[in-house]
Amino acid sequence: MDQYIEFAKQINRYFGVDLLQYKRPQMERRILSLMRTVGVDSLEKYVQVLRGDQAQLDKFMNHLTINVSEFYRNPAQWQQLEKQILPELLQRSPNLKVWSAGCSSGEEPYTVAMILNELAPQGRHQIIASDIDSAILERAQEGRYNIKSVAGLPEPYFKKYFDRDGEVVLVKPELKKWVKFKKHDLLKDPYEILCDLIICRNVVIYFTEEAKNTIYRKFYNALKPGGVLFIGSTEQIFQAQEIGFKSVALFFYQKAAG
Ligand SMILES: C[S@@+](CC[C@H](N)C(=O)[O-])C[C@H]1O[C@@H](n2cnc3c(N)ncnc32)[C@H](O)[C@@H]1O
Structure with missing residues (x-):
């Protein structure tokens, strides 16, 4: 063989x-x-x-498992999330369930936590962040980064949600407690259910077409009707229609409302 x-x-x-x-x-x-x-x-x-x-x-x-990540990576898409996608989701439900799948060192779930806290601070939101790599999850939980990783983050977010110690920046405990990290393998573990938003960016690029397809179908099932999948800026879902997704903005796919 x-x-x-x-x-x-x-x-x-x-x-x-x-x-x-x-x-x-x-x-x-x-x-x-x-x-x-x-x-x-x-x-x-x-x-x-x-x-x-x-x-x-x-x-x-x-x-x-290449772990590169940044806060507010590809700003135009985060702005789209902030201005269009999340306000629409919040109209449907005041308490959102968000899953950041393949979250690496945590920049992505912390970014969404900051945005949600600005848009709907009263909501009882649930932010779940998962990755296959336990070592990287420990770092994510620590919330300790080099100053360079926040270079793309809007200044007001940085001021409000981080403490700085020289070249090191620390996510404030108030923000940290919003995010629950857990180990999860997208290829074999059971998926979350009833999510309003799933963020999976720069993860499926490593997978075969077949594996990718299966993952997108499982994400579809993991979403609530009307829920949205947010993918990476070099990605697209070729079978979107077949799966049942509607493209609602570049890199955002919505499950039909029930
Ligand atoms: C490049 S990082 C993406 C980080 C973040 N989503 C972003 O876009 O900034 C890719 C992540 O996918 C994770 N990964 C690779 N295979 C995986 C799998 N089978 N299940 C879950 N996560 C996986 C890696 O551990 C790594 O942290």
Whole structure:
């Protein structure tokens, strides 16, 4: 059998991550470069290394799941969310359930928390933020960032929701308590239900077309009627209509109201 497929099966068996649903050329490139750093020349030996060395396993997981994020990443889309999408959702329901899936170090869910707190501070909103990577979730929960990661954030948000200590910025506890972080694998764990808004940006780009399609269908089911899915600026849902989504703005897809 193809060595890569055998490797992927073993990784799934031992560590529960299904590499076969990620785009193969990118994965192979990253795995080969990691193998070089530990000096092994076959995938078979590399699995043994991963099974015996937690530090190498952490490194492997980190490499697979690129964690780059920023506050207010791609501002035009956050403005769209702020000015059009959230006000419409808030008209339907004063208390929103929001899920940031593949939230990485937390910039995305904290951004939506700030916006919601400005638009509807009285609401009893629920913001759930999930990722497959436990190490990154710990960092997200800490809410500690380099000053560079807030460069794109409007100044009033920065002043209101952060404390600064030199080059380090800290999310204020009042904002932190809005967001509940949890580990979740989009490829195999059960999805949330009855969400008003799902944000999943720059995550499915790593997956095969088939996996992507399944994920979009599951997001559709996870939304309330009238709920909205917010995707990344390099993404589009080719099967949107077939799934039942209506495009309501660039990068925003709505489930038909019931
Ligand atoms: C580039 S970051 C995106 C961060 C944020 N959404 C943004 O756009 O700024 C991609 C994230 O997807 C996560 N990820 C990769 N595979 C995943 C999976 N199967 N389930 C859940 N999250 C996954 C990674 O751990 C990583 O934190």
